[in-house]
Amino acid sequence: xxxxxxxxxxxxxxxxxxxxxxxxxxxxxxxxxxxxxxxxxxxxxxxxxxxxxxxxxxxxxxxxxxxxxxxxxxxxxxxxxxxxxxxxxxxxxxxxxxxxxxxxxxxxxxxxxxxxxxxxxxxxxxxxxxxxxxxxxxxxxxxxxxxxxxxxxxxxxxxxxxxxxxxxxxxxxxxxxxxxxxxxxxxxxxxxxxxxxxxxxxxxxxxxxxxxxxxxxxxxxxxxxxxxxxxxxxxxxxxxxxxxxxxxxxxxxxxxxxxxxxxxxxxxxxxxxxxxxxxxxxxxxxxxxxxxxxxxxxxxxxxxxxxxxxxxxxxxxxxxxxxxxxxxxxxxxxxxxxxxxxxxxxxxxxxxxxxxxxxxxxxxxxxxxxxxxxxxxxxxxxxxxxxxxxxxxxxxxxxxxxxxxxxxxxxxxxxxxxxxxxxxxxxxxxxxxxxxxxxxxxxxxxxxxxxxxxxxxxxxxxxxxxx
Numbered sequence: 070x071x072x073x074x075x076x077x078x079x080x081x082x083x084x085x086x087x088x089x090x091x092x093x094x095x096x097x098x099x100x101x102x103x104x105x106x107x108x109x110x111x112x113x114x115x116x117x118x119x120x121x122x123x124x125x126x127x128x129x130x131x132x133x134x135x136x137x138x139x140x141x142x143x144x145x146x147x148x149x150x151x152x153x154x155x156x157x158x159x160x161x162x163x164x165x166x167x168x169x170x171x172x173x174x175x176x177x178x179x180x181x182x183x184x185x186x187x188x189x190x191x192x193x194x195x196x197x198x199x200x201x202x203x204x205x206x207x208x209x210x211x212x213x214x215x216x217x218x219x220x221x222x223x224x225x226x227x228x229x230x231x232x233x234x235x236x237x238x239x240x241x242x243x244x245x246x247x248x249x250x251x252x253x254x255x256x257x258x259x260x261x262x263x264x265x266x267x268x269x270x271x272x273x274x275x276x277x278x279x280x281x282x283x284x285x286x287x288x289x290x291x292x293x294x295x296x297x298x299x300x301x302x303x304x305x306x307x308x309x310x311x312x313x314x315x316x317x318x319x320x321x322x323x324x325x326x327x328x329x330x331x332x333x334x335x336x337x338x339x340x341x342x343x344x345x346x347x348x349x350x351x352x353x354x355x356x357x358x359x360x361x362x363x364x365x366x367x368x369x370x371x372x373x374x375x376x377x378x379x380x381x382x383x384x385x386x387x388x389x390x391x392x393x394x395x396x397x398x399x400x401x402x403x404x405x406x407x408x409x410x411x412x413x414x415x416x417x418x419x420x421x422x423x424x425x426x427x428x429x430x431x432x433x434x435x436x437x438x439x440x441x442x443x444x445x446x447x448x449x450x451x452x453x454x455x456x457x458x459x460x461x462x463x464x465x466x467x468x469x470x471x472x473x474x475x476x477x478x479x480x481x482x483x484x485x486x487x488x489x490x491x492x493x494x495x496x497x498x499x500x501x502x503x504x505x506x507x508x509x510x511x512x513x514x515x516x517x518x519x520x521x522x523x524x525x526x527x528x529x530x531x532x533x534x535x536x
Contacts, residue, residue: 153231387426436503445469464533
Protein backbone atom coordinates (compact mmCIF):
# COMPACT_ATOMS: atom_id res chain seq x y z
CA UNK A 70 0.00 0.00 0.00
CA UNK A 71 2.76 2.41 0.97
CA UNK A 72 4.73 1.56 -2.15
CA UNK A 73 1.63 2.15 -4.24
CA UNK A 74 1.02 5.56 -2.69
CA UNK A 75 4.67 6.53 -3.15
CA UNK A 76 4.15 6.53 -6.92
CA UNK A 77 1.55 9.29 -6.48
CA UNK A 78 4.07 11.52 -4.71
CA UNK A 79 6.09 13.71 -7.14
CA UNK A 80 9.62 12.44 -7.62
CA UNK A 81 11.43 15.64 -8.63
CA UNK A 82 12.21 18.54 -6.33
CA UNK A 83 10.59 20.96 -8.78
CA UNK A 84 7.34 18.99 -8.78
CA UNK A 85 7.30 18.67 -4.99
CA UNK A 86 7.89 22.38 -4.46
CA UNK A 87 5.18 23.15 -7.02
CA UNK A 88 2.80 20.81 -5.20
CA UNK A 89 3.60 22.44 -1.85
CA UNK A 90 2.99 25.89 -3.31
CA UNK A 91 -0.29 24.93 -4.97
CA UNK A 92 -1.65 23.16 -1.89
CA UNK A 93 -0.48 25.98 0.36
CA UNK A 94 -2.04 28.64 -1.86
CA UNK A 95 -5.29 26.67 -1.90
CA UNK A 96 -5.32 26.58 1.91
CA UNK A 97 -4.50 30.29 2.17
CA UNK A 98 -7.22 31.21 -0.33
CA UNK A 99 -9.70 28.95 1.48
CA UNK A 100 -8.97 30.75 4.76
CA UNK A 101 -9.33 34.11 3.02
CA UNK A 102 -12.63 33.02 1.44
CA UNK A 103 -13.91 31.84 4.82
CA UNK A 104 -13.14 35.23 6.35
CA UNK A 105 -14.69 37.03 3.38
CA UNK A 106 -17.90 34.95 3.64
CA UNK A 107 -18.02 35.57 7.36
CA UNK A 108 -17.74 39.31 6.73
CA UNK A 109 -20.37 39.15 4.00
CA UNK A 110 -22.75 37.21 6.24
CA UNK A 111 -22.40 39.71 9.08
CA UNK A 112 -22.95 42.65 6.78
CA UNK A 113 -25.97 40.93 5.23
CA UNK A 114 -27.58 40.46 8.62
CA UNK A 115 -26.87 44.07 9.53
CA UNK A 116 -28.63 45.20 6.34
CA UNK A 117 -31.57 42.87 7.07
CA UNK A 118 -31.85 44.19 10.63
CA UNK A 119 -31.82 47.78 9.40
CA UNK A 120 -34.46 47.13 6.72
CA UNK A 121 -36.89 45.39 9.08
CA UNK A 122 -36.38 48.04 11.73
CA UNK A 123 -37.09 50.86 9.27
CA UNK A 124 -40.25 49.12 7.98
CA UNK A 125 -41.58 48.49 11.48
CA UNK A 126 -40.72 51.98 12.64
CA UNK A 127 -42.61 53.43 9.67
CA UNK A 128 -45.58 51.10 10.30
CA UNK A 129 -45.69 52.00 14.00
CA UNK A 130 -45.55 55.69 13.14
CA UNK A 131 -48.48 55.20 10.72
CA UNK A 132 -50.52 53.27 13.30
CA UNK A 133 -50.03 56.13 15.73
CA UNK A 134 -52.07 58.33 13.36
CA UNK A 135 -55.02 55.90 13.08
CA UNK A 136 -57.97 55.34 15.35
CA UNK A 137 -58.74 51.82 16.67
CA UNK A 138 -61.10 50.94 13.79
CA UNK A 139 -58.64 52.10 11.20
CA UNK A 140 -55.87 50.17 12.92
CA UNK A 141 -57.94 46.98 12.81
CA UNK A 142 -58.63 47.45 9.13
CA UNK A 143 -54.94 48.17 8.39
CA UNK A 144 -53.82 45.09 10.33
CA UNK A 145 -56.23 42.86 8.41
CA UNK A 146 -55.04 44.19 5.08
CA UNK A 147 -51.36 43.89 6.07
CA UNK A 148 -51.87 40.32 7.26
CA UNK A 149 -53.08 39.30 3.82
CA UNK A 150 -49.54 39.91 2.62
CA UNK A 151 -46.48 37.99 3.81
CA UNK A 152 -46.08 40.25 6.81
CA UNK A 153 -48.20 39.36 9.85
CA UNK A 154 -49.54 42.05 12.21
CA UNK A 155 -51.76 41.68 15.26
CA UNK A 156 -53.22 43.99 17.82
CA UNK A 157 -53.37 41.13 20.38
CA UNK A 158 -50.57 38.81 21.34
CA UNK A 159 -50.41 35.35 19.70
CA UNK A 160 -51.94 32.47 21.66
CA UNK A 161 -48.53 30.99 22.64
CA UNK A 162 -46.86 34.36 23.31
CA UNK A 163 -46.30 33.66 27.01
CA UNK A 164 -47.36 30.06 27.51
CA UNK A 165 -44.88 28.35 25.20
CA UNK A 166 -41.93 30.77 25.09
CA UNK A 167 -38.52 29.39 24.21
CA UNK A 168 -34.98 30.82 24.59
CA UNK A 169 -34.02 33.11 21.75
CA UNK A 170 -31.60 31.70 19.16
CA UNK A 171 -28.28 33.58 18.81
CA UNK A 172 -29.36 35.49 15.69
CA UNK A 173 -32.58 36.68 17.42
CA UNK A 174 -30.67 37.78 20.49
CA UNK A 175 -28.48 39.94 18.27
CA UNK A 176 -31.59 41.30 16.53
CA UNK A 177 -33.31 42.08 19.85
CA UNK A 178 -30.29 44.07 20.97
CA UNK A 179 -30.30 45.95 17.67
CA UNK A 180 -34.01 46.80 18.03
CA UNK A 181 -33.55 48.02 21.59
CA UNK A 182 -30.81 50.37 20.41
CA UNK A 183 -32.69 51.69 17.34
CA UNK A 184 -36.25 51.91 18.75
CA UNK A 185 -35.94 52.50 22.47
CA UNK A 186 -39.18 54.53 22.65
CA UNK A 187 -41.13 51.59 21.19
CA UNK A 188 -39.92 49.23 23.94
CA UNK A 189 -39.45 46.34 21.48
CA UNK A 190 -39.60 42.81 22.78
CA UNK A 191 -38.74 39.67 20.79
CA UNK A 192 -40.43 36.37 21.70
CA UNK A 193 -39.75 32.90 20.29
CA UNK A 194 -42.16 30.02 20.85
CA UNK A 195 -43.75 26.92 19.33
CA UNK A 196 -47.22 27.59 17.89
CA UNK A 197 -49.87 25.26 16.40
CA UNK A 198 -49.85 25.08 12.64
CA UNK A 199 -52.67 26.96 10.92
CA UNK A 200 -54.03 26.30 7.48
CA UNK A 201 -53.13 29.71 6.14
CA UNK A 202 -49.55 29.56 7.38
CA UNK A 203 -46.81 29.00 4.80
CA UNK A 204 -44.57 26.61 6.57
CA UNK A 205 -41.49 24.66 5.60
CA UNK A 206 -42.29 21.08 4.80
CA UNK A 207 -39.45 19.83 6.99
CA UNK A 208 -41.04 21.14 10.21
CA UNK A 209 -43.37 19.20 12.46
CA UNK A 210 -46.85 19.19 10.73
CA UNK A 211 -48.64 19.93 14.04
CA UNK A 212 -46.54 22.86 15.29
CA UNK A 213 -43.84 25.15 14.10
CA UNK A 214 -41.48 27.76 15.64
CA UNK A 215 -42.54 31.38 15.45
CA UNK A 216 -40.80 34.61 16.37
CA UNK A 217 -42.81 37.76 17.10
CA UNK A 218 -41.91 41.33 18.03
CA UNK A 219 -44.03 43.64 20.15
CA UNK A 220 -43.90 47.42 19.65
CA UNK A 221 -45.41 50.02 21.96
CA UNK A 222 -47.59 52.69 20.26
CA UNK A 223 -47.92 56.29 21.37
CA UNK A 224 -51.27 55.70 23.16
CA UNK A 225 -49.82 52.88 25.25
CA UNK A 226 -51.29 50.01 23.24
CA UNK A 227 -49.13 47.27 21.74
CA UNK A 228 -48.89 45.94 18.21
CA UNK A 229 -47.35 42.59 17.31
CA UNK A 230 -45.55 41.61 14.09
CA UNK A 231 -44.11 38.28 13.08
CA UNK A 232 -40.55 37.82 11.89
CA UNK A 233 -40.03 36.03 8.56
CA UNK A 234 -40.39 32.28 8.90
CA UNK A 235 -37.30 31.60 6.79
CA UNK A 236 -34.96 33.89 8.63
CA UNK A 237 -31.72 33.98 6.58
CA UNK A 238 -29.41 32.75 9.31
CA UNK A 239 -25.90 31.51 8.48
CA UNK A 240 -26.93 27.96 9.39
CA UNK A 241 -29.93 28.09 7.07
CA UNK A 242 -27.70 29.29 4.24
CA UNK A 243 -25.10 26.57 4.92
CA UNK A 244 -22.46 29.14 5.83
CA UNK A 245 -20.26 29.49 8.90
CA UNK A 246 -21.83 31.61 11.59
CA UNK A 247 -20.72 35.16 12.28
CA UNK A 248 -17.96 35.75 14.77
CA UNK A 249 -20.02 38.22 16.75
CA UNK A 250 -18.82 41.33 14.96
CA UNK A 251 -17.54 42.59 11.67
CA UNK A 252 -14.36 40.92 10.50
CA UNK A 253 -11.77 43.65 9.81
CA UNK A 254 -10.44 43.62 6.28
CA UNK A 255 -7.00 44.09 7.82
CA UNK A 256 -7.39 40.64 9.39
CA UNK A 257 -8.11 39.20 5.95
CA UNK A 258 -4.96 40.77 4.52
CA UNK A 259 -2.93 39.68 7.56
CA UNK A 260 -4.17 36.12 7.15
CA UNK A 261 -3.10 36.03 3.51
CA UNK A 262 0.27 37.61 4.35
CA UNK A 263 0.98 35.21 7.23
CA UNK A 264 -0.15 32.26 5.12
CA UNK A 265 2.14 33.19 2.25
CA UNK A 266 5.05 33.80 4.64
CA UNK A 267 4.51 30.39 6.27
CA UNK A 268 4.20 28.76 2.87
CA UNK A 269 7.44 30.39 1.70
CA UNK A 270 9.21 29.31 4.88
CA UNK A 271 8.07 25.70 4.46
CA UNK A 272 9.12 25.66 0.80
CA UNK A 273 12.57 27.08 1.63
CA UNK A 274 13.04 24.58 4.46
CA UNK A 275 11.97 21.75 2.20
CA UNK A 276 14.34 22.84 -0.55
CA UNK A 277 17.39 23.64 1.62
CA UNK A 278 17.25 20.72 4.05
CA UNK A 279 18.91 18.26 1.61
CA UNK A 280 21.54 20.91 0.81
CA UNK A 281 22.33 21.40 4.51
CA UNK A 282 22.61 17.65 4.98
CA UNK A 283 24.99 17.37 2.05
CA UNK A 284 27.03 20.37 3.25
CA UNK A 285 27.45 18.80 6.68
CA UNK A 286 28.44 15.51 5.07
CA UNK A 287 31.09 17.31 2.99
CA UNK A 288 32.47 19.00 6.11
CA UNK A 289 32.54 15.70 8.03
CA UNK A 290 34.26 13.94 5.15
CA UNK A 291 37.50 15.84 5.76
CA UNK A 292 37.76 14.60 9.36
CA UNK A 293 35.93 11.29 8.98
CA UNK A 294 36.57 9.84 5.52
CA UNK A 295 35.07 6.51 6.60
CA UNK A 296 31.73 8.03 7.60
CA UNK A 297 28.51 6.32 6.54
CA UNK A 298 27.27 7.14 3.03
CA UNK A 299 24.42 9.58 2.52
CA UNK A 300 20.98 7.93 2.39
CA UNK A 301 19.68 7.43 -1.14
CA UNK A 302 16.26 8.97 -0.56
CA UNK A 303 14.29 12.11 -1.33
CA UNK A 304 13.51 13.86 -4.61
CA UNK A 305 15.19 12.82 -7.84
CA UNK A 306 17.72 15.67 -7.77
CA UNK A 307 18.64 14.94 -4.16
CA UNK A 308 19.08 11.22 -4.84
CA UNK A 309 21.30 11.96 -7.83
CA UNK A 310 23.44 14.36 -5.78
CA UNK A 311 23.65 11.83 -2.93
CA UNK A 312 24.77 9.09 -5.31
CA UNK A 313 27.43 11.38 -6.80
CA UNK A 314 28.64 12.32 -3.31
CA UNK A 315 28.74 8.68 -2.20
CA UNK A 316 30.66 7.77 -5.37
CA UNK A 317 33.18 10.53 -4.65
CA UNK A 318 33.52 9.34 -1.05
CA UNK A 319 34.05 5.75 -2.19
CA UNK A 320 36.73 6.89 -4.64
CA UNK A 321 38.50 8.86 -1.89
CA UNK A 322 38.35 5.90 0.45
CA UNK A 323 39.74 3.63 -2.26
CA UNK A 324 42.53 6.12 -3.01
CA UNK A 325 43.41 6.48 0.68
CA UNK A 326 43.35 2.71 1.12
CA UNK A 327 45.74 2.29 -1.79
CA UNK A 328 48.01 5.02 -0.44
CA UNK A 329 47.98 3.47 3.02
CA UNK A 330 48.62 0.00 1.65
CA UNK A 331 51.52 1.28 -0.47
CA UNK A 332 53.12 3.14 2.42
CA UNK A 333 52.64 0.22 4.79
CA UNK A 334 54.05 -2.24 2.24
CA UNK A 335 57.13 -0.08 1.58
CA UNK A 336 57.74 0.43 5.28
CA UNK A 337 57.31 -3.26 6.00
CA UNK A 338 59.52 -4.41 3.15
CA UNK A 339 62.30 -2.05 4.26
CA UNK A 340 62.52 -3.85 7.61
CA UNK A 341 64.21 -6.92 6.13
CA UNK A 342 67.07 -5.22 4.20
CA UNK A 343 67.72 -2.87 7.14
CA UNK A 344 68.01 -5.86 9.45
CA UNK A 345 70.52 -7.46 7.07
CA UNK A 346 72.49 -4.20 6.88
CA UNK A 347 72.57 -3.96 10.66
CA UNK A 348 74.00 -7.49 10.85
CA UNK A 349 76.60 -6.68 8.20
CA UNK A 350 77.75 -3.58 10.09
CA UNK A 351 78.97 -5.86 12.83
CA UNK A 352 81.70 -7.03 10.44
CA UNK A 353 82.99 -3.51 9.85
CA UNK A 354 86.34 -3.21 11.60
CA UNK A 355 86.40 0.58 11.75
CA UNK A 356 84.63 1.42 15.01
CA UNK A 357 83.82 5.02 14.02
CA UNK A 358 82.41 3.98 10.65
CA UNK A 359 80.38 1.18 12.24
CA UNK A 360 78.79 3.56 14.73
CA UNK A 361 77.85 6.05 12.02
CA UNK A 362 76.34 3.30 9.89
CA UNK A 363 74.34 1.94 12.82
CA UNK A 364 73.11 5.46 13.66
CA UNK A 365 71.91 5.90 10.08
CA UNK A 366 70.18 2.52 10.21
CA UNK A 367 68.48 3.46 13.51
CA UNK A 368 67.27 6.70 11.93
CA UNK A 369 65.93 4.79 8.94
CA UNK A 370 64.24 2.27 11.21
CA UNK A 371 62.57 5.05 13.24
CA UNK A 372 61.38 6.67 10.03
CA UNK A 373 59.94 3.36 8.78
CA UNK A 374 58.18 2.77 12.09
CA UNK A 375 56.72 6.27 12.05
CA UNK A 376 55.57 5.68 8.49
CA UNK A 377 53.83 2.48 9.55
CA UNK A 378 52.23 4.30 12.49
CA UNK A 379 51.02 7.08 10.16
CA UNK A 380 49.52 4.54 7.75
CA UNK A 381 47.70 2.78 10.58
CA UNK A 382 46.45 6.08 12.03
CA UNK A 383 44.61 6.92 8.79
CA UNK A 384 42.33 3.93 9.33
CA UNK A 385 42.43 3.68 13.09
CA UNK A 386 39.34 2.16 14.73
CA UNK A 387 39.32 3.12 18.41
CA UNK A 388 38.75 0.40 21.00
CA UNK A 389 37.28 2.30 23.92
CA UNK A 390 37.63 1.19 27.51
CA UNK A 391 37.19 2.91 30.89
CA UNK A 392 40.31 4.57 32.25
CA UNK A 393 41.14 7.12 34.94
CA UNK A 394 42.99 9.86 33.07
CA UNK A 395 44.72 11.14 36.21
CA UNK A 396 46.17 7.67 36.87
CA UNK A 397 47.15 7.27 33.23
CA UNK A 398 49.01 10.59 33.32
CA UNK A 399 50.78 9.64 36.56
CA UNK A 400 52.02 6.44 34.90
CA UNK A 401 53.13 8.32 31.80
CA UNK A 402 54.83 10.92 33.97
CA UNK A 403 56.99 8.23 35.57
CA UNK A 404 57.98 6.89 32.15
CA UNK A 405 58.86 10.36 30.88
CA UNK A 406 61.00 10.98 33.96
CA UNK A 407 62.86 7.71 33.24
CA UNK A 408 63.60 9.07 29.78
CA UNK A 409 65.02 12.22 31.33
CA UNK A 410 62.23 14.50 30.09
CA UNK A 411 61.48 17.58 32.18
CA UNK A 412 57.70 17.18 32.51
CA UNK A 413 55.45 18.38 35.30
CA UNK A 414 51.75 17.60 35.68
CA UNK A 415 50.05 19.52 38.50
CA UNK A 416 46.49 18.87 39.63
CA UNK A 417 46.33 15.10 39.08
CA UNK A 418 44.56 14.51 42.40
CA UNK A 419 41.11 14.93 40.87
CA UNK A 420 39.66 11.65 39.61
CA UNK A 421 38.62 11.70 35.94
CA UNK A 422 37.02 8.53 34.58
CA UNK A 423 36.43 8.42 30.81
CA UNK A 424 35.98 5.89 28.01
CA UNK A 425 38.69 6.14 25.39
CA UNK A 426 41.26 4.21 23.34
CA UNK A 427 44.09 3.88 25.88
CA UNK A 428 46.94 2.75 23.52
CA UNK A 429 46.05 5.50 21.02
CA UNK A 430 45.91 8.11 23.80
CA UNK A 431 49.32 6.99 25.10
CA UNK A 432 50.75 7.41 21.60
CA UNK A 433 49.18 10.88 21.27
CA UNK A 434 50.49 12.03 24.65
CA UNK A 435 53.96 10.64 23.87
CA UNK A 436 54.15 12.43 20.53
CA UNK A 437 52.85 15.76 21.87
CA UNK A 438 55.06 15.76 24.98
CA UNK A 439 58.10 14.67 22.93
CA UNK A 440 57.43 17.59 20.57
CA UNK A 441 57.23 19.97 23.55
CA UNK A 442 60.51 18.65 25.02
CA UNK A 443 62.25 18.82 21.64
CA UNK A 444 61.42 22.47 20.97
CA UNK A 445 60.65 23.83 24.45
CA UNK A 446 62.97 21.69 26.65
CA UNK A 447 60.27 21.60 29.35
CA UNK A 448 56.60 20.60 29.29
CA UNK A 449 53.63 21.17 31.58
CA UNK A 450 50.62 18.85 31.34
CA UNK A 451 47.22 19.89 32.71
CA UNK A 452 44.13 17.71 32.88
CA UNK A 453 40.51 18.86 32.88
CA UNK A 454 37.52 16.50 33.01
CA UNK A 455 35.37 19.16 31.34
CA UNK A 456 36.56 21.14 28.36
CA UNK A 457 35.35 24.76 28.74
CA UNK A 458 34.62 24.91 25.01
CA UNK A 459 32.84 21.52 24.95
CA UNK A 460 31.33 20.52 28.32
CA UNK A 461 30.82 16.91 27.21
CA UNK A 462 34.55 16.50 26.42
CA UNK A 463 37.64 15.99 28.54
CA UNK A 464 40.82 17.81 27.59
CA UNK A 465 44.56 17.64 28.26
CA UNK A 466 46.70 20.71 27.61
CA UNK A 467 50.46 20.40 27.00
CA UNK A 468 52.48 23.64 27.17
CA UNK A 469 56.16 24.22 26.47
CA UNK A 470 58.57 27.11 26.89
CA UNK A 471 59.87 27.17 23.34
CA UNK A 472 59.69 29.91 20.72
CA UNK A 473 56.20 28.98 19.55
CA UNK A 474 55.13 29.10 15.91
CA UNK A 475 54.07 31.77 13.43
CA UNK A 476 50.29 31.90 13.18
CA UNK A 477 50.46 30.82 9.54
CA UNK A 478 52.20 27.56 10.50
CA UNK A 479 49.89 26.40 13.31
CA UNK A 480 47.95 24.23 10.87
CA UNK A 481 50.81 23.44 8.50
CA UNK A 482 52.83 21.54 11.13
CA UNK A 483 49.96 19.06 11.48
CA UNK A 484 50.57 17.80 7.95
CA UNK A 485 52.83 14.75 7.39
CA UNK A 486 56.59 15.32 7.03
CA UNK A 487 56.30 19.01 8.02
CA UNK A 488 58.73 19.92 10.79
CA UNK A 489 59.11 23.02 12.88
CA UNK A 490 62.88 22.80 12.44
CA UNK A 491 63.92 22.85 8.78
CA UNK A 492 67.46 21.50 9.03
CA UNK A 493 66.20 17.96 8.34
CA UNK A 494 68.39 16.83 11.25
CA UNK A 495 66.90 13.87 13.06
CA UNK A 496 68.42 14.96 16.33
CA UNK A 497 66.69 18.35 16.22
CA UNK A 498 63.81 18.10 13.79
CA UNK A 499 62.42 14.54 13.98
CA UNK A 500 60.52 12.92 11.14
CA UNK A 501 57.69 15.41 10.99
CA UNK A 502 55.09 12.70 11.57
CA UNK A 503 54.45 12.90 15.32
CA UNK A 504 51.76 15.57 15.31
CA UNK A 505 50.16 14.14 12.15
CA UNK A 506 49.82 10.74 13.80
CA UNK A 507 48.44 12.33 16.97
CA UNK A 508 45.89 14.33 14.97
CA UNK A 509 44.72 11.26 13.05
CA UNK A 510 44.33 9.22 16.25
CA UNK A 511 42.36 11.98 18.00
CA UNK A 512 40.12 12.40 14.95
CA UNK A 513 39.41 8.67 14.94
CA UNK A 514 38.34 8.97 18.60
CA UNK A 515 35.94 11.77 17.69
CA UNK A 516 38.17 14.35 19.33
CA UNK A 517 40.42 17.20 18.28
CA UNK A 518 44.00 18.43 18.51
CA UNK A 519 44.44 22.21 18.46
CA UNK A 520 47.66 24.25 18.49
CA UNK A 521 47.92 27.80 19.80
CA UNK A 522 50.68 30.16 20.91
CA UNK A 523 50.86 31.12 24.58
CA UNK A 524 50.73 34.86 25.36
CA UNK A 525 53.81 34.49 27.59
CA UNK A 526 55.67 32.50 24.91
CA UNK A 527 55.74 28.89 23.88
CA UNK A 528 53.26 26.52 22.27
CA UNK A 529 50.03 25.16 23.74
CA UNK A 530 48.58 21.90 22.42
CA UNK A 531 45.08 20.93 23.53
CA UNK A 532 43.75 17.43 22.91
CA UNK A 533 40.11 16.68 23.73
CA UNK A 534 37.56 13.95 23.12
CA UNK A 535 34.09 12.94 24.36
CA UNK A 536 33.99 11.54 27.86
